[in-house]
Structures are given as structure tokens and as C-alpha cells.
Amino acid sequence: MSRPLFGTPIAQPFRWFAWxxxxxxxxxxxxxxxxxxxRYQTKVHLPGPIHQWWHHDVERDGGDHG
Structure with missing residues (x-):
């Protein structure tokens, strides 16, 4: 999976139907x-409150095949 630049994963990826x-x-x-x-959250060393969000990918490995 591709990873958000300023996020830390807090859960394992799982298959989900995008309804x-x-x-x-x-x-x-x-x-x-x-x-x-x-599920991701902002890195703890960044100032401000901690935010959480869902990150989605089509390919589990992020599509990088090189």
C-alpha cells in the first residue's frame, strides 16, 4: 500500500467494498x-491535535512493481 507522508498506520489493512x-x-x-x-493517524511528533483518517489503495503493495 502507498503510505501517507505524515501518517502512522494504527491498524492492519483489510479488503473493503467501496460502496x-x-x-x-x-x-x-x-x-x-x-x-x-x-486506518492512519498523524505522527505524534507533529504539533497540534492527533487526527485519524482512512487511507485507500487498489493494490495492496501500492502498485510499485519495480
Whole structure:
């Protein structure tokens, strides 16, 4: 999976059916298709409150095949 620059994963990725449009990190918008979903939060050394969000990818390895 691609990783957000300022985020730390706090859960394992899991397969999820995108029943509403979601923006993926590797292939843009996806809707009514399975994607990988993982929970992230801002890194603890950054100032301000800790935010959490879902990150989505189509390929589990982020699509990097090189």
C-alpha cells in the first residue's frame, strides 16, 4: 500500500467494498469496487491535535512493481 507522508498506520489493512466514492492513493477515485483500507493517524511528533483518517489503495503493495 502507498503510505501517507505524515501518517502512522494504527491498524492492519483489510479488503473493503467501496460502496461510496473513495480516493485511492494509487489509482484515483474508485466506487463499487473492492479496495484495501487502512486506518492512519498523524505522527505524534507533529504539533497540534492527533487526527485519524482512512487511507485507500487498489493494490495492496501500492502498485510499485519495480
Amino acid at each position: 461510496h466514492p473513495v480516493h485511492t492513493g494509487d489509482r484515483g477515485w474508485r466506487w463499487l469496487r473492492p479496495v484495501w483500507r487502512q
